[in-house]
Amino acid sequence: MLTPTFHFTILEDFLEVMNEQANILVQKLEKHVDKEPFDCTLYITLCALDVICETAMGKNIGAQHNKDSEYVRAVYRMSVLIQQRQKSPWLWPDLLYPMFQEGREHYRSLKILHSFTDNVIAEKAQELKNQEQHRSNAVSNSEQSRHKVRRAFLDMLLNATDDDGKKLGYLDIREEVDTFMFEGHDTTAAAMKWCIYLLASHPEAQRKVHNELDEVFGDSDRNITMDDLKQLRYLDCAIKEALRLFPSVPFFGRTLSEECYIRGFRIPKGTDVIIGSFALHRDHVAFPEPEEFRPERFFTENAAGRHPYAYVPFSAGPRNCIGQRFAKMEEMAILATILRHFFIESTQLRDQLFPVGELILRPNKGIWIQLKRRSTSCS
Ligand code: HEM
Structure with missing residues (x-):
């Protein structure tokens, strides 16, 4: 039921949102041009949060302008609290959890998140009803089409039906919207941060991305289109390579539905297994000199013959x-927008990154970069 909500035409609508938010991000970064190194992680996260709010719920929360909004704070608090709870067995029993300060804070934050989503769903459901009424009142299509309404995942979910024509229930919808909100911004933000770091510390690779961007956009400051994205092949390979070295979801779990053999050892059916993509992606056979950042590994001719499950940043x-x-x-839209405007430099060494794999693989000490303006044409 959910897969069609990610179809091509709605993604095209979302590119508009991504362009808008990427342009705001560039404005925010301007103040760092030719200045001291700064940690770029919060900027990227807030941009990703704005993109997901508008695309998942159709709501612009303006996180990039106001990082202190109650909703934004609750999203962050909740991620921290979930990680703390994972690591602290005494916080696991649901009955005991509210007796700890963390537990009480968890439920307070959850209430803020749920009431925000509740309100948005109620508004959207009402809008949908009004539209249906208008249609039955024979309001002309031309009048409606004059107001181009941007669709969100939520609109699709409200209309989604299964094979028997049944619709999703209210709680199902809320759960999916909340899942998109969490799965859909922290992962992407982490991936962009790692890619920025890797390009900043590999000027040769960054130069290739700049050349490609110049070929596609020249001096123009126009927004990025779907067709442009198809032409940014080197950037695409750089993003893939960054996800190889630093997969945002560094491991995931499965229960074996049938027995299997790994190097001669029998693993029985029903065993819980962890697939550690962070380690898998460093396999010497599939990726020689695995610690090296080489986007060229993902050129079609170089990837040919590689085992399809040697690289699974999105699971399989x-x-x-x-x-x-x-x-x-x-990732393509936001990184391309940043790189159309700036040269990025980093003096941080790999062993100063301290990647931590909690819910998401993130740089524990931030990503410190310096910016130089590329040209004035697209500022
Ligand atoms: C670079 C960004 C992303 C990465 C690396 C990533 C990675 C993953 C991985 C590895 C899984 C499988 C987890 C498992 O098997 O336990 C997963 C599942 C999922 N992801 Fe993503 N994800 C990303 C972005 C997104 C975005 C943007 C959305 C939504 C807008 C999203 C929605 C989901 C959902 C709903 C699932 C669960 C699917 C299911 O259980 O059938 N993810 N993601």
Whole structure:
């Protein structure tokens, strides 16, 4: 039921949102041009949060302008609290959790998140009803089409039906919107941060991205289109290579539905297994000199013959990531916009990154970069 909500035409609508938010991000970054190194992580996260709010719920929360909004704070608090709880067995029992300060804060934050989503769903459901009424009152299509309404995932969910024509229930919808909100911004933000770091510390690769951007956009400051994205092949390979070295979801779990053999050892059916993509992606056979950042590994001719499961940043099989096309598009649009404007430099060494794999693989000490303006044409 959910897969059609990620179809091509709605993704095209979302590119507009991504362009808008990327342009705001560039405005925010302007103040760092030719200045001291700064940590870019919060800027990227807030931009990704604005993109997901508008695309998932159709709501512009303006996180980039106001990082102190109650909703934005609750999203962050909740991620921290979930990670703390994962690491602290005494916080696991649901009955005991509210007796701890963390538990009480968890429920307070959850209430803020749910009431925000509740209100948005109620508004959208009402809008949908009004539209249906208008249609039955024979309001001319031309009048409606004059107000181009931007669709959100939520609109699609309200209309989604299964094979028997049944619609999703209210709680199902809220759960999906909340899932998109969390799965859909932290992952993408982390991927963009790692890619920025890797390009900043590999000027040769960054130069290739700049050349490609110049070929596609020249001096123009126009927004990025779907066709442009198809032409940005080197950037696409750089994004893939960054996700190889630093997969935003560094491991995922499965229960074996049938027994299997790994290097001669029998693993019985029913065993819970962890697939560690962070380690898998460093396999010497599939990726020689695995610690090296080489976007060229993903050129079609170089990737030919590689085992299809040697690289699984979005997992694989029937429960793989539903949002991967969305994520790639967002990364391409935002990174291309940043790199059309700036040269990025970094003096941070790999061993100063301290990647931590909690819910998401993130740089524990931030990503410190310096910016130089590329040209005035697109500012
Ligand atoms: C670079 C960005 C992203 C990465 C690396 C990523 C990675 C993953 C991975 C590895 C899984 C499988 C987890 C498992 O098997 O336990 C997954 C599932 C999922 N992802 Fe993503 N994701 C990204 C972006 C997104 C976005 C943007 C959305 C939504 C807008 C999204 C929505 C989902 C959902 C709903 C699932 C669960 C699918 C299911 O259980 O059938 N993800 N993602």
